[in-house]
Amino acid sequence: AQKVTQAQTEISVVEKEDVTLDCVYETRDTTYYLFWYKQPPSGELVFLIRRNSFDEQNEISGRYSWNFQKSTSSFNFTITASQVVDSAVYFCALTNSSWVTGGGNKLTFGTGTQLKVEL
Amino acid sequence: NAGVTQTPKFQVLKTGQSMTLQCAQDMNHEYMSWYRQDPGMGLRLIHYSVGAGITDQGEVPNGYNVSRSTTEDFPLRLLSAAPSQTSVYFCASRLRDFTDTQYFGPGTRLTVL
Numbered sequence: 001a002q003k004v005t006q007a008q009t010e011i012s013v014v015e016k017e018d019v020t021l022d023c024v025y026e027t028r029d030t031t032y033y034l035f036w037y038k039q040p041p042s043g044e045l046v047f048l049i050r051r052n053s054f055d056e057q058n059e060i061s062g063r064y065s066w067n068f069q070k071s072t073s074s075f076n077f078t079i080t081a082s083q084v085v086d087s088a089v090y091f092c093a094l095t096n097s098s099w100v101t102g103g104g105n106k107l108t109f110g111t112g113t114q115l116k117v118e119l
Numbered sequence: 120n121a122g123v124t125q126t127p128k129f130q131v132l133k134t135g136q137s138m139t140l141q142c143a144q145d146m147n148h149e150y151m152s153w154y155r156q157d158p159g160m161g162l163r164l165i166h167y168s169v170g171a172g173i174t175d176q177g178e179v180p181n182g183y184n185v186s187r188s189t190t191e192d193f194p195l196r197l198l199s200a201a202p203s204q205t206s207v208y209f210c211a212s213r214l215r216d217f218t219d220t221q222y223f224g225p226g227t228r229l230t231v232l
Contacts, residue, residue, distance in 0.1 A: 104167055105216070107221050
């Protein structure tokens with residue numbers, strides 16, 4: 001079984017603040033992939049990052065950074081110097097090598113974190 | 120590449136009506152899937168396909184049918200719409216394996232009255 005938990009339902013920050021979105025996952029597999037997607041108010045789902053279970057290096061892309069820690073089964077996402085355009089729902093997702101009934105190698109999503117960045 | 124396209128963008132149905140949500144991708148992806156998004160529940164898998172002619176059920180398949188006659192197209196059919204099917208529907212595709220990134224269409228917002 002696999003599960004993704006995003007305990008923060010909604011976060012509000014003021015522009016230029018740093019913000020971290022938490023993601024905790026559960027899987028029995030040793031080979032798995034983690035993803036973050038952004039859903040802006042327009043509704044589409046935008047892929048942000050993919051990370052495999054064998055690569056624990058943190059990744060930075062501009063103001064975005066991701067911290068992957070296998071020891072705590074977490075894959076947290078930090079936005080530095082947040083901007084109003086970062087306002088969106090952010091989803092963490094997990095897939096692994098196990099083939100399950102009712103999903104195959106499905107992508108399991110967390111329930112999302114709504115981020116509101118205000119001026 | 121247009122990526123993953125979906126039509127229509129919005130749709131209103133009456134209870135009992137049927138309709139087909141269209142999905143197409145031009146990336147030669149083998150794996151395609153349909154999700155529904157409901158408030159507070161994230162995205163849930165309805166049906167998926169690992170290639171032309173092969174489909175299988177996801178977590179919430181009841182009330183929906185799919186077919187995959189070509190690599191490019193993966194339509195989702197609502198057989199007899201119910202208010203519980205009011206949702207936002209996303210089609211997605213990935214090249215093949217679970218290691219590949221899944222890309223999403225723009226979504227269809229469906230309301231069943």
